[in-house]
Amino acid sequence: MKIELFYAPGCDKCAANRENLKAAASEHVPDVEWCELNVLDHMEYAVDLGVLTLPAIAIDGVLEFPSLPKVKQFADAIARKAASLERS
Amino acid sequence: MLTIGKLATLLGMTVDTLRFYEREGLLAPASKSEGGYRLYDEDSVVRLRFIKQARDCGFTLGEIEQLLVLRGQSEACCGDVRRRAIEKKLQLEGKIRALAAMSKALDHLIADCSNETHPIDGCPILAALEKATTSSDVEGNK
Numbered sequence: 001m002k003i004e005l006f007y008a009p010g011c012d013k014c015a016a017n018r019e020n021l022k023a024a025a026s027e028h029v030p031d032v033e034w035c036e037l038n039v040l041d042h043m044e045y046a047v048d049l050g051v052l053t054l055p056a057i058a059i060d061g062v063l064e065f066p067s068l069p070k071v072k073q074f075a076d077a078i079a080r081k082a083a084s085l086e087r088s
Numbered sequence: 089m090l091t092i093g094k095l096a097t098l099l100g101m102t103v104d105t106l107r108f109y110e111r112e113g114l115l116a117p118a119s120k121s122e123g124g125y126r127l128y129d130e131d132s133v134v135r136l137r138f139i140k141q142a143r144d145c146g147f148t149l150g151e152i153e154q155l156l157v158l159r160g161q162s163e164a165c166c167g168d169v170r171r172r173a174i175e176k177k178l179q180l181e182g183k184i185r186a187l188a189a190m191s192k193a194l195d196h197l198i199a200d201c202s203n204e205t206h207p208i209d210g211c212p213i214l215a216a217l218e219k220a221t222t223s224s225d226v227e228g229n230k
Contacts, residue, residue, distance in 0.1 A: 008174045010167035039174060047181045054171050054178075 001082060002033040004058045006051050009038060014055040017071060021057075024075040029082045089118065089127040099136050106136070112149055114139060114156065145173075146180055 003025050007014035018036075025032045039046050039054060046056075049063045057065040057074070059081060065074065096103045109115040115135060117126035135156070142152045155172065158164045200212040208214070 008167075008171050010165075011171040012165070012167055013171065039178070043177070043181060046178060047185060050182070052178050052182065053175050 001029045001031070001078065001085065002035065002060050003078070004035045004037055006037050006039045006042070006046055006054060006056045006058070008040065008054050011054060013068065017068065018055075020071045021069075021074050024071050025078060028075055028079045032078075089121075089129060090132075091121075091125055091127065092117075095128045095132060095136070098133065099140065101136070101140070109136070109139065109149075112153075114149065114153060146176055151176070 005014075005018065005021070007018075022034050025034055037045070039051065049056075049058050049061070051058075051063060051066070053067050055068050056063060057069065059078065064077060069077070090098065092103055092106055096106050106115060110117075115128075115132060118129040118132065119127050121127055138156070138159070139152055142155060147155065151172065155169065158168055197213045197216050200216065206212075
């Protein structure tokens, strides 16, 4: 599973909980690919995915969290996604 | 001190616009004259220039209000403002893309109608628009 976090440098809101989210991702999905994308360097891709606010999180190329989720909300979502991937 | 009329002239805005900003809580008079007229100071001029520039950059009045609040907060930092500017750019880029798609759709319609002397009841542009509406209605009813 590939998780992409779009952020802006110097944005406090983007930095908040980043480490906790990353830890939750590693805990629930052992082979997770965690990427942090500076939106200014990836503007085209961010617009492709429909990113409008920061930070935003995409999972496997789909914008799943248009704004910063709570760690539990994020963990539940990726656990569900990992389970459905395993089933299919 | 300036009256609302002088302030509007100075900034190239209308009195109605300034009254609207006042109703929306973006502008307030510094004092009132003896005759009861609202008077505005240099801070109002700076504030209105800020609002005008932000409007030109695509910020909504609600967003401008938030920027003005940030401007007055000593604990706020540049990163907060920068993030909002980047978010506005993302919105604008998305809109530009949508407009480009619309423009491309029009290119196809224009190309389909190469005979401008064709009677109106056989106009391919109108027919295509009619067809598009019908198919989206059908999809919407599914």
